[in-house]
Amino acid sequence: MESRKITVTVNGQAHTRDVETRMTLADFLRHDLGMTGTHVGCEHGVCGACTILLDGRTARSCLTLAVQTDGHAIDTIEGMAPNPKDKTAPMHPLQEAFRDNHALQCGFCTPGMLTTIIELLRDNPEPSADEVRIAISGNLCRCTGYQTIVAATLDAAKRLKAEGRKP
Amino acid sequence: MKPPPFSYHDPRTVAEAVSLLSTLENPKLLAGGQSLMPMLNMRFVLPDHVIDLGKIDGLAYIREAPSKEGGNALEIGAMTRQRDIEFSELIAAKHPLLREGILNVGHRQTRNRGTIGGSLCHLDPAAEQVLVCLASDAIVTAAGPNGERAIPFREFPLAYMTPNLEPDEMLIGIKIPLWPAGHGYSFLEFARRHGDFAVVSVAALLDVDAGGIIKRAAVALGGVAAVPLRMDAVEARLVGQKASEELFRDAAEICRAIDAVADVHATVEYRQHLAAVLTRRALVQALAKVKR
Numbered sequence: 314m315e316s317r318k319i320t321v322t323v324n325g326q327a328h329t330r331d332v333e334t335r336m337t338l339a340d341f342l343r344h345d346l347g348m349t350g351t352h353v354g355c356e357h358g359v360c361g362a363c364t365i366l367l368d369g370r371t372a373r374s375c376l377t378l379a380v381q382t383d384g385h386a387i388d389t390i391e392g393m394a395p396n397p398k399d400k401t402a403p404m405h406p407l408q409e410a411f412r413d414n415h416a417l418q419c420g421f422c423t424p425g426m427l428t429t430i431i432e433l434l435r436d437n438p439e440p441s442a443d444e445v446r447i448a449i450s451g452n453l454c455r456c457t458g459y460q461t462i463v464a465a466t467l468d469a470a471k472r473l474k475a476e477g478r479k480p
Numbered sequence: 481m482k483p484p485p486f487s488y489h490d491p492r493t494v495a496e497a498v499s500l501l502s503t504l505e506n507p508k509l510l511a512g513g514q515s516l517m518p519m520l521n522m523r524f525v526l527p528d529h530v531i532d533l534g535k536i537d538g539l540a541y542i543r544e545a546p547s548k549e550g551g552n553a554l555e556i557g558a559m560t561r562q563r564d565i566e567f568s569e570l571i572a573a574k575h576p577l578l579r580e581g582i583l584n585v586g587h588r589q590t591r592n593r594g595t596i597g598g599s600l601c602h603l604d605p606a607a608e609q610v611l612v613c614l615a616s617d618a619i620v621t622a623a624g625p626n627g628e629r630a631i632p633f634r635e636f637p638l639a640y641m642t643p644n645l646e647p648d649e650m651l652i653g654i655k656i657p658l659w660p661a662g663h664g665y666s667f668l669e670f671a672r673r674h675g676d677f678a679v680v681s682v683a684a685l686l687d688v689d690a691g692g693i694i695k696r697a698a699v700a701l702g703g704v705a706a707v708p709l710r711m712d713a714v715e716a717r718l719v720g721q722k723a724s725e726e727l728f729r730d731a732a733e734i735c736r737a738i739d740a741v742a743d744v745h746a747t748v749e750y751r752q753h754l755a756a757v758l759t760r761r762a763l764v765q766a767l768a769k770v771k772r
C-alpha cells in the first residue's frame with residue numbers, strides 16, 4: 314500500500330508520520346494520533362460529526378485525505394478548552410454554554426457542532442437563531458432536537474461579548 | 481467505508497497534471513473532494529491513480545476582465561473554492577445570481593473545500609453552480625495535451641453526469657459574460673432540507689428597458705431531467721413583451737411539458753409542477769430586483 318511522510322500541525326503541535334495515501338484525515342487523527350475527539354458518523358460527508366478546522370476553516374475530515382493536509386494546520390476539539398488536562402479549569406465559553414444549556418446528550422455530534430459553531434462565531438459574533446440553524450444544518454444530532462444547541466450558541470455569543478473575548 | 485488503495489499524485493502545474501492524466505491508467509482528478517471523496521469512501525469509484533489538483537498554483541482566482549465577445553466577463557479559476565465565491569464582493573456586485581446559487585450549495589464545511597470546477601465536472605443535474613453557468617452562457621476552458629479549448633456551457637453537459645471533456649482533458653477556468661448593471665436575477669430551489677440536493681431548481685436573469693419591455697431573459701432548470709435544461713421556449717415567450725405577472729405565469733406554464741424524470745424524491749408530474757411554479761416565482765423576483 315502506498316504511503317507518504319507528512320507533517321501536520323494539530324492544535325499547535327507538529328506531528329510527522331508515514332501515512333497511507335488513501336487514509337482520511339479523520340482516521341489519521343483518530344488512529345495515528347490517538348485523538349478520538351473527532352467522531353466519525355457516516356464517512357461520506359453527511360453527518361458533520363467529523364468536522365475539524367483546516368487552516369482555520371471548517372472541513373469534514375472524512376472528505377479530506379491526510380496527505381492533502383501535509384504542511385497545514387488542523388484544530389480539533391482537543392484544542393478547544395484552554396486547559397484540557399485540568400478537569401476543574403473552565404472550558405471554552407462555548408463548551409460552558411453547551412453544558413449549561415443541555416446542548417448535548419450522548420455527545421456524539423458535539424465535537425462537530427462545536428468546531429462548526431466556532432467558525433460561525435468568528436465570522437459572525439452575534440448570529441440570529443436562524444443563522445445558527447443554517448450554520449448547523451450540515452450537522453446531524455439524533456438526541457437534542459437542536460433547540461438547546463441553538464440556545465447554547467446564542468448564550469455563548471453573549472458570554473463572549475460580555476467577556477470581550479474572541480471565539 | 482474507506483477509500484480503496486490508489487497511487488497519489490500532486491502535480492504543481494497544469495501541464496504536469498495533463499501529462500499524468502494522459503499517461504496513467506484509470507486516473508481520477510481530485511479538486512475539492514466534496515463529491516469524489518464520498519464516492520471513494522463508498523467505493524463507487526475505484527481509480528488506480530488520484531491526481532490532486534490542490535497544489536497547482538494559479539487555478540484559484542476571481543477577476544473581471546474585458547471579454548472578446550464585447551463587454552466584461554467574470555473569470556473564475558477552476559480550483560476557486562465555493563466559499564471564496566460566496567464571500568467575493570466582485571461577484572456579489574457583478575453577478576449576484578452566482579452568489580445566490582452558491583448559498584444553496586451544501587454547507588459551510590463543504591463550501592470551504594468544494595471548488596466550482598469540481599462541481600461543474602461532477603455535473604450533478606441538480607447542482608447549483610452548473611445551473612448558474614448554464615443560465616449565464618458561461619464559457620469553460622479545458623486544457624489537454626494539444627493545448628486549451630473553449631467550450632460554451634450549453635455544449636458542456638453531454639449526458640447524465642458526463643461533461644464534454646476528453647479523458648485527458650481537465651477544466652481550468654470559467655468565463656461568465658456579465659449582464660448589464662441593474663439586471664434582475666433570481667435563484668430558487670425546492671429541497672427537502674437546507675443544503676440537500678434540489679428536487680427542482682431554477683436560475684433566472686432578466687434585462688428590462690425603461691418602458692418595462694423585456695430585452696433579454698435567461699431561464700435554466702436543474703433537477704428536472706438528466707442534464708440541466710436551458711428553457712429557450714420560455715425565454716422566447718418573454719423577450720419583446722412587457723413584463724407582467726400574467727406574462728410570467730403564461731411563460732412558466734411551458735415548463736409543464738418538460739420531459740421530467742421520476743425518482744424516490746418526486747414524480748414526473750410533481751417535478752413539472754415545481755418547474756412551472758418556481759419559474760414563475762423566479763421571474764417575479766428577478767423583475768423586482770431590476771434596478772433602472
Ligand code: FES
Nearest residue numbers: 354355356361375
Ligand atoms: S463522518 Fe464525516 S460527515 Fe459524517
Ligand code: FES
Nearest residue numbers: 418420454455456
Ligand atoms: S447529543 Fe447525541 S447526537 Fe447530538
